[in-house]
Amino acid sequence: MTVKRFPIEASHIMMFARSVGDDNQIYYDADYAKKTEPGTIIAPPTFVQASAQFDPDYFLRPKIGQPWFGSGKEPTGIKRQAGGGGGGGGGGLHAEQHYEYHRQVKVGDVLTATVKPGKTWEKEGKRSGKLVFSESITEYRDQKGELVVTARGVGVRTERVVEQK
Amino acid sequence: MALKASELKVGDTYTERVVEDLKRTQIVQYAGTSGDYNPLHTDEIFTTKVAGYPSVFAHGMLTMGMTGKMLTNYVGDGRLTKYGVRFTSQVWPGDTLDATATVEAIRKEGKQSFVDLVVTTVNQNGVEVLKGSATARVD
Numbered sequence: 548m549t550v551k552r553f554p555i556e557a558s559h560i561m562m563f564a565r566s567v568g569d570d571n572q573i574y575y576d577a578d579y580a581k582k583t584e585p586g587t588i589i590a591p592p593t594f595v596q597a598s599a600q601f602d603p604d605y606f607l608r609p610k611i612g613q614p615w616f617g618s619g620k621e622p623t624g625i626k627r628q629a630g631g632g633g634g635g636g637g638g639g640l641h642a643e644q645h646y647e648y649h650r651q652v653k654v655g656d657v658l659t660a661t662v663k664p665g666k667t668w669e670k671e672g673k674r675s676g677k678l679v680f681s682e683s684i685t686e687y688r689d690q691k692g693e694l695v696v697t698a699r700g701v702g703v704r705t706e707r708v709v710e711q712k
Numbered sequence: 713m714a715l716k717a718s719e720l721k722v723g724d725t726y727t728e729r730v731v732e733d734l735k736r737t738q739i740v741q742y743a744g745t746s747g748d749y750n751p752l753h754t755d756e757i758f759t760t761k762v763a764g765y766p767s768v769f770a771h772g773m774l775t776m777g778m779t780g781k782m783l784t785n786y787v788g789d790g791r792l793t794k795y796g797v798r799f800t801s802q803v804w805p806g807d808t809l810d811a812t813a814t815v816e817a818i819r820k821e822g823k824q825s826f827v828d829l830v831v832t833t834v835n836q837n838g839v840e841v842l843k844g845s846a847t848a849r850v851d
Contacts, residue, residue, distance in 0.1 A: 559745070566741040567777030568731055573789050584714070585790035592780040592795050596773050599747035607750045617751030618758045641772040645796030645844075699796070708764040709802065 550660035553598045553687070557654045560590050563597055577654075590652035593644075595687050595696050598660045640709070642680060643701035649694050658687045658695060665699065676706025714788040715850040717818050717825035724815040726786040730778040730833070734770060734807045742774040770803035775842050779833045782811035787827070787848035797831065797844030808836040813846065825850045 557577070564574035569591060572579040580588045599605045606627070609615040616627040652658070665682030672678045680703050687696040731738070739753050748771055751758040759768045776797050783792060803809065810833065817828040827850050833842040 562741075563745040563777075566738065566745040567774065567781060568738065569777075569781040569784075571781070571784065571789070583789055589790055591777065592784060592792055593773055593777040596748075597746050602747075605747060607748050609749060616758070617749075617755045618762070622758060622762045641799060643796070643798045644773065644776055645794075647794050648792055651790045711766060 549662060550598045550601045550658075553595075553601045553658040553660055555590060555652055555654055555656040555658065557588055559597065559600075560588060560594065560654065563594055564591055567591065567593070585651055585653070588654040592646065592648070594652060595646070595658070595660070595685075595698060596644075598658070598685075598687070602660075639702050639704045641700070642703040643699075645699040647697040649696065652687075652695060656695070657690045661686050661688070672705065674710040675708065678706075679704045714791055715786070715827060715848070717820075717827070717850045720815055720818050720827055720850065722815050722817065725812055726782070727810055727812040728782040728785060730782055730809050730811045732808045734803065734805055734809070736768065736805045739768065739770050739774065739805065742771055742777070746771065746773060748773065767804060769805075770807075772799040772803075772842075775799065775803050775809065775833060778809060779811040779831060779842055779844075783813060783829070783831065783846055783848075786813050787829075787846075787850070791848040791850070792846060793826070793849060794847040795831075795844070796846070797842050799841070800843050801835070801839050801841045803835065803841050807841075809833050809841065811842075816845075818850070 561575040573583055577588055614625045616625045663684045665684050667681040670678045680701055682701050685698040689695050743749050743754050752763055753768055753771050756768055759765050812832050813829040815827055816830050819826055827848050829846045831844045831846050832840055834840050
């Protein structure tokens with residue numbers, strides 16, 4: 548995943564904060580935000596994940612005119628496209644996510660996201676058979692090329708569905 | 713609002729209930745804002761008949777996002793420098809989650825003080841669904 552242009556917009560932040568159940572005024576009220584330490588509307592800590600919205604090829608979004616593996620009235624039998632680590636899909640799940648904030652993401656920023664593959668490793672799991680982990684590092688940079696957030700995601704593909712306890 | 717190093721001690725905890733009886737609609741909301749439309753989170757037919765899970769379940773990132781709300785309420789806005797987690801168990805519709813930060817260390821880098829936190833989120837059965845750590849600037 549590479550995102551050439553991830554504009555940080557107030558309405559997107561407002562909706563994202565609502566979706567994680569966060570009613571902090573700093574995420575939707577510009578006048579209130581002015582009086583806070585950051586001095587402006589900032590993004591919640593996990594917001595950069597929403598850069599997927601600006602990735603034209605993101606594999607977990609239905610695309611116009613293309614087959615989608617989710618069901619209609621019944622399952623479609625369409626197999627999901629292969630996709631990189633990070634979030635889940637098919638037999639894949641999101642195992643870990645780590646962020647390092649070099650500065651706050653603010654409304655008006657226009658970020659880019661560049662992804663580099665990291666390590667891969669295997670483990671035998673009690674509840675799901677062989678586990679294959681793969682790591683990816685995403686660098687979010689601002690309009691000046693300065694590093695804003697470094698993200699490290701780990702995805703895991705399981706041999707079988709995770710057994711429920 | 714920000715924490716003061718002089719008022720913190722190792723072992724201090726802060727807990728918030730970050731969701732009660734998680735609604736399927738909130739999972740749909742999160743799919744819409746994050747852009748992760750994996751049917752495992754919103755499409756019961758796909759998830760039960762094709763993927764073989766008992767029902768749709770929350771995005772790990774929704775749990776991380778809800779836990780992040782506890783963190784920013786505790787350390788103040790714009791204060792986090794690091795936040796990382798492992799997803800240790802799935803979160804299902806109907807779950808109630810309590811997120812806790814525990815002070816692990818208070819330290820200085822130059823003139824700036826930081827607090828290192830252990831972060832855990834548990835469900836209504838006491839099962840840990842998320843475990844991680846965070847660091848924040850403190851006064």
